[in-house]
Amino acid sequence: VMTQSPLSLPVTLGQPASISCRSSQSLVHSDGNTYLNWFQQRPGQSPRRLIYKVSNRDSGVPDRFSGSGSGTYFTLKISRVEAEDVGVYYCMSGTQYIFGQGTKLGIK
Amino acid sequence: EVLLVESGGGLVQPGGSLRLACAASGFTFNTYWMSWVRLAPGKGLEWVANIKYDESEKYYVDSVRGRFTISRDNAKNSLYLQMNSLRAADTAVYYCARDGPWTGFDSWGQGTLVTVSS
Numbered sequence: 538v539m540t541q542s543p544l545s546l547p548v549t550l551g552q553p554a555s556i557s558c559r560s561s562q563s564l565v566h567s568d569g570n571t572y573l574n575w576f577q578q579r580p581g582q583s584p585r586r587l588i589y590k591v592s593n594r595d596s597g598v599p600d601r602f603s604g605s606g607s608g609t610y611f612t613l614k615i616s617r618v619e620a621e622d623v624g625v626y627y628c629m630s631g632t633q634y635i636f637g638q639g640t641k642l643g644i645k
Numbered sequence: 646e647v648l649l650v651e652s653g654g655g656l657v658q659p660g661g662s663l664r665l666a667c668a669a670s671g672f673t674f675n676t677y678w679m680s681w682v683r684l685a686p687g688k689g690l691e692w693v694a695n696i697k698y699d700e701s702e703k704y705y706v707d708s709v710r711g712r713f714t715i716s717r718d719n720a721k722n723s724l725y726l727q728m729n730s731l732r733a734a735d736t737a738v739y740y741c742a743r744d745g746p747w748t749g750f751d752s753w754g755q756g757t758l759v760t761v762s763s
Contacts, residue, residue: 574749584684586751589751636692
């Protein structure tokens with residue numbers, strides 16, 4: 538089970554935001570990698586991967602997005618929220634192919 | 646540019662069948678795992694099934710195992726999802742996605758809506 542918090546996150550433009558994701562079991566694979574991935578789904582769009590293997594940003598993803606964590610606890614941080622960041626964010630266990638419930642980020 | 650285009654969605658009665666297709670282009674299709682992921686109304690993303698590049702491995706979420714079948718035709722750069730014994734709970738937008746594996750899905754289609762209702 539992947540548990541995200543908060544489920545709703547109103548943020549003031551220009552302010553930081555943080556989403557946490559906790560797994561019920563370790564996401565460390567036998568190959569030594571930790572397969573925790575983050576996705577963003579903007580309103581009316583398909584999902585998009587932001588981060589893979591905890592902290593690797595996808596091409597084209599702004600550097601205001603960062604991922605961290607280890608074992609069973611992970612965090613997605615946005616250093617300064619912009620209007621285009623509105624949407625739902627999901628963590629995903631790459632070893633079990635399970636998504637978190639999603640965190641809806643909106644602007645205050 | 647990677648392009649994934651789904652088709653085949655629509656309205657179907659409970660117990661009915663539907664076959665989704667995904668046309669892939671812009672990458673070497675026969676070297677990638679592929680997945681179907683769905684988003685039900687008011688719910689979050691749910692991985693449905695995936696298939697290895699050579700079809701030698703296929704995996705399903707428990708809720709669809711035995712009812713859905715994933716397949717691919719590498720000669721046609723196409724991915725399929727045969728859905729039988731459909732239930733109202735299967736109502737969702739179904740996305741075709743290129744699969745890491747393990748690193749998640751780095752490319753997604755635009756999705757196709759499946760509505761199961763009488």
